[in-house]
Amino acid sequence: MHRVSRAKRWGRGTTVLLVAVIVYLAALLLLPLGAMVAQVVRTGFGSLFRELLAPDAVRALELSIILAVIAAIVNGIFGIAAGIVFVRHRFLGRRVLDALSDMPLSVSPVMVGLAFLLIFGRGGWFEPVLQILHFKVTFAFPGLVIATLFVTLPFTLREVSYVLLELGEEEEEAAAILGASPWQIFWRVTLPNIKNALAYGVTLTVARALGEFGAVLILGGAISGKTQTGTTFINVAMEERREAAAYGMALVLAVASVLLLLVLEALKKVEIKEAD
Amino acid sequence: MGIRVDHLTKHFGSFVAVDDVTFDIPTGELVALLGPSGGGKSTILRIIAGLERADDGSVILDDQRVDHLHPRARHVGFVFQHYALFRHMTVFQNIAFGLQVQKMPKERREERVRELLRITGLEGLDERYPDQLSGGQRQRVALARSLAPEPRLLLLDEPFGAVDAKVREELRRWLRRMHEQIHVTSIFVTHDQEEAFAVADRVMIIHRGRLEQEGSPLQVLDEPSNEFVARFVGEVNVFDSVVREGMAEIGPVRVAVKKVESETVVRLVVRCYDIRLWRAERGVATVTRVLSFGDRVKVEATIDGGQSFVANFPRRSNLLTGVEPGCRADVEITHVRAYPVALGD
Numbered sequence: 001m002h003r004v005s006r007a008k009r010w011g012r013g014t015t016v017l018l019v020a021v022i023v024y025l026a027a028l029l030l031l032p033l034g035a036m037v038a039q040v041v042r043t044g045f046g047s048l049f050r051e052l053l054a055p056d057a058v059r060a061l062e063l064s065i066i067l068a069v070i071a072a073i074v075n076g077i078f079g080i081a082a083g084i085v086f087v088r089h090r091f092l093g094r095r096v097l098d099a100l101s102d103m104p105l106s107v108s109p110v111m112v113g114l115a116f117l118l119i120f121g122r123g124g125w126f127e128p129v130l131q132i133l134h135f136k137v138t139f140a141f142p143g144l145v146i147a148t149l150f151v152t153l154p155f156t157l158r159e160v161s162y163v164l165l166e167l168g169e170e171e172e173e174a175a176a177i178l179g180a181s182p183w184q185i186f187w188r189v190t191l192p193n194i195k196n197a198l199a200y201g202v203t204l205t206v207a208r209a210l211g212e213f214g215a216v217l218i219l220g221g222a223i224s225g226k227t228q229t230g231t232t233f234i235n236v237a238m239e240e241r242r243e244a245a246a247y248g249m250a251l252v253l254a255v256a257s258v259l260l261l262l263v264l265e266a267l268k269k270v271e272i273k274e275a276d
Numbered sequence: 277m278g279i280r281v282d283h284l285t286k287h288f289g290s291f292v293a294v295d296d297v298t299f300d301i302p303t304g305e306l307v308a309l310l311g312p313s314g315g316g317k318s319t320i321l322r323i324i325a326g327l328e329r330a331d332d333g334s335v336i337l338d339d340q341r342v343d344h345l346h347p348r349a350r351h352v353g354f355v356f357q358h359y360a361l362f363r364h365m366t367v368f369q370n371i372a373f374g375l376q377v378q379k380m381p382k383e384r385r386e387e388r389v390r391e392l393l394r395i396t397g398l399e400g401l402d403e404r405y406p407d408q409l410s411g412g413q414r415q416r417v418a419l420a421r422s423l424a425p426e427p428r429l430l431l432l433d434e435p436f437g438a439v440d441a442k443v444r445e446e447l448r449r450w451l452r453r454m455h456e457q458i459h460v461t462s463i464f465v466t467h468d469q470e471e472a473f474a475v476a477d478r479v480m481i482i483h484r485g486r487l488e489q490e491g492s493p494l495q496v497l498d499e500p501s502n503e504f505v506a507r508f509v510g511e512v513n514v515f516d517s518v519v520r521e522g523m524a525e526i527g528p529v530r531v532a533v534k535k536v537e538s539e540t541v542v543r544l545v546v547r548c549y550d551i552r553l554w555r556a557e558r559g560v561a562t563v564t565r566v567l568s569f570g571d572r573v574k575v576e577a578t579i580d581g582g583q584s585f586v587a588n589f590p591r592r593s594n595l596l597t598g599v600e601p602g603c604r605a606d607v608e609i610t611h612v613r614a615y616p617v618a619l620g621d
Contacts, residue, residue: 170356170358170360171360171361171362171363173327173347173354173356173360174354174356174360174361174362174421175362175373175377176327176346176347176348177325177326177327177347177348177350177352177353177354177422178348178373178374178377178421178422178424178425179348179351179374179377179378179425180348180373180377181348181377184377188362188373188377189362192364193363193364
């Protein structure tokens, strides 16, 4: 009964808006996801598993996970450090740096891949040095790492910065006056206060790392069994008309995304509970 | 001994937050820094604690200059206006924090925390988190936390600003009692004069970064050293007047003024309890409003010639007989302070 009265109060305009939003979301999110599941069912799980257990598929998935873990660790630590520096300190160029670290959100990953080729690729700035060191960046693992780190740079930083800004400095000042060293303040006051934001940021980082395509394709080259990640594997599989492999890998990545979404929701709930 | 602040100056950009402030506080005294908001009181406190760096001047604690010392090496306690309790720690952990980072053995630490819980009346709340406490309780946790490591100086920044009026009253009395028990040298910042007078041994009036006057509450009340202090402390009326042969005139009202030369333009500051009126048909003033505030009554009136004032009366005062808006009244000023007006002011 309560629902009915509320719906009445909303009026016709709001109802139309609500339906429009639901239809739009369904068309954009649920339809393709459903189509993929349907395709997988049609292909049959047997051939799907066969394809997914093939060495190149396993290697691609493995690589995606390794890259996601590296991004989570490196950009997690960077996010905390940069968040503290940007929010807690005042220095020349702080705003510019702060704004620049959002760049990975706005530029196309393909463009980024090309830009890094100019630095590390054939005829690139660092090529002479890399040759002396016998260190290969492009079309090798380091290239994949650089591409992934770049595209996942801002997530933890943003989440941590918001929370640090909102927290203010008083707890840290109180700890300092009580005799805590900067290191003690970080571990015992700052980190516990930002841990939810950190978890949220790292989760977004992992999701983004798993989904990255353009930059890892350009910098890594998607060499089967070597620099092929989950997403580039799908691309190659489609080109080779191995549809079971493509859809299988896509489903694996989709499931991973849904799981990460659930983690994000759980983190949000923790946050709300703690705020009460 | 105690604390000495020597020619302290601090700018924020072109804004002068603290302007050449010097004072001494002997060990064990409880002093209030009183003044309007934004006057630099909190900045002085933060400089003493080491949270801000002074542009000039120094802070001397127990005969030792501490300007170069990090906050953690100064051994002061600080109570923040909004408590700044560690939100992810229990009351017990909050109070124990200072002892823990200073590596006090566990048993002595627990003993000390228990003692503070008892002194501050927080027994039984030790497992609570800050967000499960009332404002007054949080305030007491903040105080207990700052006292735990036995600071040589306790600084309180608007300590009662964030709690409601009734709790504030209680906390004030409690802080005063507490200070009588442990006698730690304390400075607290407030913009509330009643609070300053109720709690402090001595009051320092800070305005626009300057120390305008220091003294006991009574000294500041009765012998304000300048017009700002006179106007800031207590409820006052201000009249413009000119002194002629020892008398100042406010319309038809005349009042004796000492030590001011003839023909001096002055501003007269009269406390609301130093001016009286009573109903008189001829009279020199017209009553405009009568307001009751529980045990007091405020009467607003306009003296012939245009200057208005407010007079305070006890509720049952005989003088109030027949006083109502629109009636005529005679006026007597019992105590006045005159401040010569600088030209162009």
